[in-house]
Amino acid sequence: MLKIEHLTKKYGAKVAVDDLSLEIKPGEIYGFIGHNGAGKTTTIRCACGLLDFDEGEITINGRSIREDPLACKMDFAYIPDNPVLFDFLSGIDYLNFIGDVYKVEKSVREERIRRYSDTFEITSNLAQPISSYSHGMKQKLAIIAAMLHEPKLFVLDEPFVGLDPIAAFQFKSMMRELCDKGGAVFFSTHVLDVAEKLCDKIAIIKNGKLIKAGTMDEVKGDVSLEETFLELEREKDA
Numbered sequence: 001m002l003k004i005e006h007l008t009k010k011y012g013a014k015v016a017v018d019d020l021s022l023e024i025k026p027g028e029i030y031g032f033i034g035h036n037g038a039g040k041t042t043t044i045r046c047a048c049g050l051l052d053f054d055e056g057e058i059t060i061n062g063r064s065i066r067e068d069p070l071a072c073k074m075d076f077a078y079i080p081d082n083p084v085l086f087d088f089l090s091g092i093d094y095l096n097f098i099g100d101v102y103k104v105e106k107s108v109r110e111e112r113i114r115r116y117s118d119t120f121e122i123t124s125n126l127a128q129p130i131s132s133y134s135h136g137m138k139q140k141l142a143i144i145a146a147m148l149h150e151p152k153l154f155v156l157d158e159p160f161v162g163l164d165p166i167a168a169f170q171f172k173s174m175m176r177e178l179c180d181k182g183g184a185v186f187f188s189t190h191v192l193d194v195a196e197k198l199c200d201k202i203a204i205i206k207n208g209k210l211i212k213a214g215t216m217d218e219v220k221g222d223v224s225l226e227e228t229f230l231e232l233e234r235e236k237d238a
Helices: 040-047 069-075 091-101 106-119 135-147 165-180 192-198 216-220 225-237
Strands: 002-011 014-024 029-033 055-060 076-079 153-157 184-188 201-206 209-215
Touching (some): 014 029, 014 040, 014 055, 014 184, 014 201, 014 209, 029 165, 029 192, 040 055, 040 153, 040 184, 069 076, 076 135, 091 106, 091 135, 106 135, 135 165, 165 184, 165 192, 192 225, 201 225, 209 216, 209 225
Parallel strands (some): 029 184, 029 201, 076 153, 153 184
Antiparallel strands (some): 002 014, 002 055, 201 209
């Protein structure tokens, strides 16, 4: 579904991501963890075609994000940690705009908007300008927009920031449902207990380098993910 091969991204002399390789397969929820500045967001933005990169290749459903970015972007949805929306639009106008971009048929779009806005309890707010929304409401709107074209892949950067517990539960259920239908999810998070409960596989990155990856059991063994993460951080600092 998503294949990252020998990715290297530099900002001047600084190597933000250093020869990183990962593969997220259909049916997998794949967590991506690391300290602030480890290279998580840079990796995700490269995977989404938002950043160019110096070396390596990234493919989505076998297509290169560099060579065929539009086709790739029809297959996935990206949600950043701080959604950048058009604040001058109302919620419903924004969703219709996204539906137009992804060429979602009107009747299908209306059903999905109704279903997901009811799920996240913002139906009554859709007529209001996005500028009046709280961070959590903007996050919910971004999720609904991402679901409109039924992507095969979710690429998410800290997706639970700002969500209330009920919305977070609903979104985790959607992520699992997507994978049960043959899709995949790749997301970064600092919330290690959520990652441990939710993810099929996990990757740990530090200073741009992959330090451990595999199934949850392979990565953490008999201890918690938090303990594993802290131990690996100490080992790399030693």
